Amino acid sequence: xxxxxxxxxxxxxxxxxxxxxxxxxxxxxxxxxxxxxxxxxxxxxxxxxxxxxxxxxxxxxxxxxxxxxxxxxxxxxxxxxxxxxxxxxxxxxxxxxxxxxxxxxxxxxxxxxxxxxxxxxxxxxxxxxxxxxxxxxxxxxxxxxxxxxxxxxxxxxxxxxxxxxxxxxxxxxxxxxxxxxxxxxxxxxxxxxxxxxxxxxxxxxxxxxxxxxxxxxxxxxxxxxxxxxxxxxxxxxxxxxxxxxxxxxxxxxxxxxxxxxxxxxxxxxxxxxxxxxxxxxxxxxxxxxxxxxxxxxxxxxxxxxxxxxxxxxxxxxxxxxxxxxxxxxxxxxxxxxxxxxxxxxxxxxxxxxxxxxxxxxxxxxxxxxxxxxxxxxxxxxxxxxxxxxxxxxxxxxxxxxxxxxxxxxxxxxxxxxxxxxxxxxxxxxxxxxxxxxxxxxxxxxxxxxxxxxxxxxxxxxxxxxxxxxxxxxxxxxxxxxxxxxxxxxxxxxxxxxxxxxxxxxxx
Ligand SMILES: *[C@@H]1O[C@H](CO)[C@@H](O)[C@H](O)[C@H]1NC(C)=O
Ligand SMILES: *[C@@H]1O[C@H](CO)[C@@H](O)[C@H](O)[C@H]1NC(C)=O
Ligand SMILES: *[C@@H]1O[C@H](CO)[C@@H](O)[C@H](O)[C@H]1NC(C)=O
Ligand SMILES: *[C@@H]1O[C@H](CO)[C@@H](O)[C@H](O)[C@H]1NC(C)=O
Ligand SMILES: *[C@@H]1O[C@H](CO)[C@@H](O)[C@H](O)[C@H]1NC(C)=O
Numbered sequence: 343x344x345x346x347x348x349x350x351x352x353x354x355x356x357x358x359x360x361x362x363x364x365x366x367x368x369x370x371x372x373x374x375x376x377x378x379x380x381x382x383x384x385x386x387x388x389x390x391x392x393x394x395x396x397x398x399x400x401x402x403x404x405x406x407x408x409x410x411x412x413x414x415x416x417x418x419x420x421x422x423x424x425x426x427x428x429x430x431x432x433x434x435x436x437x438x439x440x441x442x443x444x445x446x447x448x449x450x451x452x453x454x455x456x457x458x459x460x461x462x463x464x465x466x467x468x469x470x471x472x473x474x475x476x477x478x479x480x481x482x483x484x485x486x487x488x489x490x491x492x493x494x495x496x497x498x499x500x501x502x503x504x505x506x507x508x509x510x511x512x513x514x515x516x517x518x519x520x521x522x523x524x525x526x527x528x529x530x531x532x533x534x535x536x537x538x539x540x541x542x543x544x545x546x547x548x549x550x551x552x553x554x555x556x557x558x559x560x561x562x563x564x565x566x567x568x569x570x571x572x573x574x575x576x577x578x579x580x581x582x583x584x585x586x587x588x589x590x591x592x593x594x595x596x597x598x599x600x601x602x603x604x605x606x607x608x609x610x611x612x613x614x615x616x617x618x619x620x621x622x623x624x625x626x627x628x629x630x631x632x633x634x635x636x637x638x639x640x641x642x643x644x645x646x647x648x649x650x651x652x653x654x655x656x657x658x659x660x661x662x663x664x665x666x667x668x669x670x671x672x673x674x675x676x677x678x679x680x681x682x683x684x685x686x687x688x689x690x691x692x693x694x695x696x697x698x699x700x701x702x703x704x705x706x707x708x709x710x711x712x713x714x715x716x717x718x719x720x721x722x723x724x725x726x727x728x729x730x731x732x733x734x735x736x737x738x739x740x741x742x743x744x745x746x747x748x749x750x751x752x753x754x755x756x757x758x759x760x761x762x763x764x765x766x767x768x769x770x771x772x773x774x775x776x777x778x779x780x781x782x783x784x785x786x787x788x789x790x791x792x793x794x795x796x797x798x799x800x801x802x803x804x805x806x807x808x809x810x811x812x813x814x815x816x817x818x819x820x821x822x823x824x825x826x827x828x829x830x831x832x833x834x835x836x837x838x839x840x841x842x843x844x845x846x847x848x849x
Contacts, residue, residue, distance in 0.1 A: 395425065396421040396467070399421075400418065400420075401418045401420060401508060402417060403417075404504075407497055407501075407504070408500070418476045426458040426461075426462060429519075430519075434521045435461070435464070435466070436544065438499075438529050439474075440529030441711070444469035444470075445467075452809050461834070471498055472493045487749050502532070502540075503536075503540045506543050521544045522834075524547070525549060525552070526805035530549040530805065531554050533771075534552055535554075538761070541770075545770060546770035546771065548774070549771055549786075550775075551775055552773060552785060553718070554785070556719075557719075558717065564726065566781070566783050567722040573635075574632065577658070580665045581655075583728070584662035586729075591669040609677050610677075611695060613695070631680050631684075634699055636779070640806060642815075648700070649687050651682070658682045661679040710747055713742075713751050714751055715759075717739075736753060765790065770833055774805075775797070776800075776805070776806050777798060778800075778801065781804060801816040801818050802816075807819055807822045811823075
């Protein structure tokens with residue numbers, strides 16, 4: 343446990359992404375918190391989930407699209423739903439799977455299910471290689487750098503292109519169907535990049551909460567944690583101050599054995615804290631909890647990363663009104679606050695600092711991607727944000743990657759491959775972002791051209807627009823979804839009128 347920083351103090355401050363606050367101090371965690379709704383509570387999510395009905399298929403993909411020495415194939419999983427599809431022209435909405443089980447993304451992308459009928463669309467959910475069931479080398483896929491070598495966004499995009507072409511050729515009635523890429527988070531980045539790299543395959547893309555600019559020198563490294571902090575500041579008086587002050591209170595207590603024991607009891611921890619190292623780990627677990635809450639601060643009861651009440655940060659902040667309490671009182675309140683996140687069901691026996699979110703995400707795979715292409719600098723200063731000051735230390739990050747995976751990150755590659763801020767030559771991409779979502783800081787929020795549409799949803803957390811319609815949705819997300827559908831219809835119309843050209847401008 344102690345030999346690698348990764349597996350000891352480190353944790354992936356994650357979720358759909360690694361937030362590298364403690365880049366050199368992060369660990370891979372999975373979850374097993376109870377996911378059952380409280381008795382008698384049936385969320386609207388669940389009622390709507392009854393709509394979800396798909397068939398599962400597998401497609402033989404080349405393991406390496408870009409070289410010829412490795413000629414074998416693997417089975418890529420994809421899901422199809424054709425209940426509403428108008429064959430011979432009805433569009434294909436193609437979800438560009440991200441780092442996890444595709445069935446879970448399918449379940450959490452209600453927007454596609456909600457609009458399928460109106461658009462007469464076929465729904466396709468394509469799993470990303472190395473996640474879920476789509477493992478190029480089976481159980482060996484993660485065994486070493488050699489086997490992980492084909493885990494890149496470029497390979498994933500090529501998989502999507504091959505699968506799309508296959509569907510258009512082999513699926514009766516699909517030949518004339520325009521394809522629209524849709525994705526959220528890293529999946530949103532892939533949707534945008536799919537349109538950029540394969541404009542002859544997809545007529546347009548909806549990239550929701552896609553931080554395609556969260557790369558070196560494109561946005562300030564502190565923007566992410568500042569947005570998290572703003573969410574807490576705006577959800578209750580004293581809230582972010584309480585959290586800012588809590589780090590020192592933890593330090594104070596964990597400087598003695600008695601304090602470590604007190605903290606372990608007060609937080610109902612499954613495994614007591616025993617050392618300074620455990621204390622660091624505990625703090626990064628707390629940070630990750632606040633970050634996750636910011637991502638899923640949805641206006642209604644939901645279960646994405648964890649089962650949570652409506653506007654969970656407001657609920658959390660009810661416990662954090664008094665920042666200047668003595669250490670123990672302050673930390674008792676912090677415990678009540680994190681319990682909102684970990685124990686909404688009331689079924690949690692103890693808090694496990696090794697886990698912070700759903701087990702449907704592929705943490706190790708994402709960490710490998712962060713250690714190769716997806717290098718997203720993050721930092722905090724403790725002043726404009728409520729976290730402990732932490733610089734972005736590329737060298738330490740790189741050393742950790744080398745130790746963990748035997749590879750070193752290439753911090754400039756994503757910008758070379760995908761254009762960085764220089765994307766004005768592309769077209770028909772919607773970038774939607776939620777004002778509450780920390781990932782919006784690395785998203786495209788400025789006007790570039792009329793056919794690169796930017797939509798901001800001020801009351802939205804992480805890809806709220808891709809979720810099922812809900813009676814508690816704010817007006818802003820309803821408007822965003824309506825606009826998204828309008829653009830999709832426009833792209834479809836343009837291709838139907840003008841099948842040769844798929845890159846017309848929106849008028
Ligand atoms: C805590 O979580 C880790 C990672 O999911 C798991 O391996 C471990 O068994 C859990 N511990 C307890 C006490 O639940
Ligand atoms: C997706 O939803 C279906 C229907 O509610 C459920 O049976 C299945 O377990 C869910 N899968 C995942 C991975 O969440
Ligand atoms: C931590 O200990 C120091 C020194 O005893 C004290 O001044 C401070 O108030 C304590 N708590 C916090 C949150 O700083
Ligand atoms: C979770 O909530 C239940 C019901 O309030 C409580 O009995 C239990 O102790 C809580 N678990 C933790 C870890 O605090
Ligand atoms: C973007 O690309 C164009 C054309 O290659 C070039 O003229 C321009 O300087 C680039 N802009 C940036 C910000 O790199």
